[in-house]
Amino acid sequence: GQQLNQSPQSMFIQEGEDVSMNCTSSSIFNTWLWYKQDPGEGPVLLIALYKAGELTSNGRLTAQFGITRKDSFLNISASIPSDVGIYFCAGLTYNNNDMRFGAGTRLTVKP
Amino acid sequence: DAGVTQSPTHLIKTRGQQVTLRCSPKSGHDTVSWYQQALGQGPQFIFQYYEEEERQRGNFPDRFSGHQFPNYSSELNVNALLLGDSALYLCASSYAYKQGWGEAFFGQGTRLTVV
Numbered sequence: 653g654q655q656l657n658q659s660p661q662s663m664f665i666q667e668g669e670d671v672s673m674n675c676t677s678s679s680i681f682n683t684w685l686w687y688k689q690d691p692g693e694g695p696v697l698l699i700a701l702y703k704a705g706e707l708t709s710n711g712r713l714t715a716q717f718g719i720t721r722k723d724s725f726l727n728i729s730a731s732i733p734s735d736v737g738i739y740f741c742a743g744l745t746y747n748n749n750d751m752r753f754g755a756g757t758r759l760t761v762k763p
Numbered sequence: 764d765a766g767v768t769q770s771p772t773h774l775i776k777t778r779g780q781q782v783t784l785r786c787s788p789k790s791g792h793d794t795v796s797w798y799q800q801a802l803g804q805g806p807q808f809i810f811q812y813y814e815e816e817e818r819q820r821g822n823f824p825d826r827f828s829g830h831q832f833p834n835y836s837s838e839l840n841v842n843a844l845l846l847g848d849s850a851l852y853l854c855a856s857s858y859a860y861k862q863g864w865g866e867a868f869f870g871q872g873t874r875l876t877v878v
Contacts, residue, residue: 658805685866694767694853694869695806740805751796751855751867753805 655679658741658754665731666762673757674725675741683744684717684724685751688737695740699726731761765790767856767870775876776844784839784873788856794818795837796867797829798853806853812837813859841875849877 658675665671675684683702687695699710701717701724708715714727724743728735741754768787776782788795794813798806808821812831831837835856841848851874855867 656805687869692871692874694769694855694871697866697868700866751808753807755805 656754662758664760671728675754676723680721681743685742686726687740690737733761736761769854769870773874780844781842786837786854788835789868792856792858794857794859796855797839800851844877846877
């Protein structure tokens, strides 16, 4: 099945810095989703992308659906302490009805 | 509007026992998917239910089974529990439409510990 490679595995940044993380796959996806998960909670949807090349923002978050359909990135600008958590990318195809997740990027923000 | 709700939140079972986890989807959603999330990993797809039938299944043994009820709520059953089944079990609901099943909203999960 399709595998998603998410990087980096973890990031330690200073409050106010910008953050960038990405997800790549050897397979094509028709939808890319970015989730944030806090400890002991389920993932919360941040951004959904449906078209190749699409660039979508949600407040300080910006995500793009790669032109090749095999990758996506998420940027967080001017990070704040509440951005701490694990960020997951997920890909979905039309033919398969399951959603594949990356292994996550653990973000730590130092005040 | 209530989101996705799962019960129970925590559960401790003994190896070899059976367990049932429950999920109520977000209002207006008709599709329920179940995921297993081991510590430090991303969620792994178990199966998806739509119109009371299993529509797609991930790479999980037959010990994992499920059900969807006419009100769209769902159950996940795991038989003959193994220590390795200890994980956070997540339910996600979505609305099925032609192009795909779109964004999924997750519940808070059920933390299952097998001892």
